[in-house]
Amino acid sequence: MPPVADAGVSAIIPAYNYARYLPEAIASVLAQTHANLEVIVVDDGSTDETREVVARFTDPRVRYVWQQNAGLSAARNTGIREARFPFVAFLDADDLWLPAHLAEALAEFSQREPEFAVVACGSVRMDQDGVDLPTRLPAWKSAQEIPVAEIVTRTRFMPSSAVARRAAFDSCGGFDTSLRSSEDRDMWIRLGERYRIACRSSATVRVRKHPHNMSKHADRMRQSMHTVITRAYERGVVPQSRWAFWRRVWAMFHFQVAWMLHDEGRPREAVAAAVRALQCWPLPLAAGGLSEPPLFRLRALRTFLLAWLGRR
Numbered sequence: 001m002p003p004v005a006d007a008g009v010s011a012i013i014p015a016y017n018y019a020r021y022l023p024e025a026i027a028s029v030l031a032q033t034h035a036n037l038e039v040i041v042v043d044d045g046s047t048d049e050t051r052e053v054v055a056r057f058t059d060p061r062v063r064y065v066w067q068q069n070a071g072l073s074a075a076r077n078t079g080i081r082e083a084r085f086p087f088v089a090f091l092d093a094d095d096l097w098l099p100a101h102l103a104e105a106l107a108e109f110s111q112r113e114p115e116f117a118v119v120a121c122g123s124v125r126m127d128q129d130g131v132d133l134p135t136r137l138p139a140w141k142s143a144q145e146i147p148v149a150e151i152v153t154r155t156r157f158m159p160s161s162a163v164a165r166r167a168a169f170d171s172c173g174g175f176d177t178s179l180r181s182s183e184d185r186d187m188w189i190r191l192g193e194r195y196r197i198a199c200r201s202s203a204t205v206r207v208r209k210h211p212h213n214m215s216k217h218a219d220r221m222r223q224s225m226h227t228v229i230t231r232a233y234e235r236g237v238v239p240q241s242r243w244a245f246w247r248r249v250w251a252m253f254h255f256q257v258a259w260m261l262h263d264e265g266r267p268r269e270a271v272a273a274a275v276r277a278l279q280c281w282p283l284p285l286a287a288g289g290l291s292e293p294p295l296f297r298l299r300a301l302r303t304f305l306l307a308w309l310g311r312r
Contacts, residue, residue, distance in 0.1 A: 004110040009037045009087045009102050012079030014072055016044040018093035019053045025093050030059055034102040040079045045069030073175035073183045080169050088166045094208040095160040101204035105163035108200050117168035117195035120157035122203035133209060143200050148192030152232045153249050159184040161205045168195055182224035189232055218260035225253055251281035255297060267308035274301040
């Protein structure tokens with residue numbers, strides 16, 4: 001077996017009607033400085049030119065797999081089953097990797113104990129045309145382990161930043177196909193219950209934000225996030241007796257929902273969610289490097305109120 005730094009990586013790209021962005025995603029994988037890889041494009045029943053786009057790539061490392069439309073989770077699971085290498089890396093079809101992404105991830109794995117099943121990293125947001133956008137997530141100051149409790153509190157990294165040991169999915173199962181969003185957070189929580197997770201400080205992923213992102217659907221996101229948190233609570237990922245922790249989790253949940261509703265132009269509902277967040281936990285919200293002071297949430301509530309009153 002080759003050293004971890006030289007190990008093969010299967011890059012899994014689920015694709016559903018993203019032919020516009022897919023060429024850049026595939027090209028960013030083929031441009032990796034770590035060349036021992038394969039690209040598995042899982043076409044989730046697209047009705048656009050996805051098949052033709054993949055066919056233009058003559059590199060033998062690129063494989064095309066078609067399946068009837070079954071959703072993002074099912075497409076990722078298909079990619080895991082098709083993977084030929086011991087490591088798998090996930091890249092959404094509208095995102096990009098910088099050239100050192102895989103090399104840096106494997107270097108981090110080589111410095112960690114075998115119990116580490118996932119190495120992720122920070123990310124930079126861009127718009128649909130590739131122009132950088134400000135990010136709400138704080139930058140990682142150094143490589144560090146992420147306790148599963150922090151992922152229960154809030155998503156700590158994007159799916160496109162994760163590189164994982166393929167064998168870990170044998171014991172934890174695949175992505176939950178019943179979830180229409182937040183399936184990645186659910187997966188990292190389940191992996192974090194059995195294994196360890198680390199995050200590198202460098203941001204080697206560019207995440208594209210556009211009107212068709214899943215995160216633009218507030219109701220879908222709210223339902224899936226609620227399901228993921230409830231399951232973690234019922235399994236006792238963090239003991240239920242830690243009531244203050246769970247109050248903070250639900251406060252963060254309502255606060256995130258408030259922003260999603262605000263972004264969808266639903267200010268009255270955003271106000272209600274922000275009030276629920278403060279009711280759950282009026283003190284500072286903190287989880288590792290994350291902190292949401294009460295004043296920040298009060299300012300957000302003021303923003304939502306002004307938006308609501310401006311419509312009346």
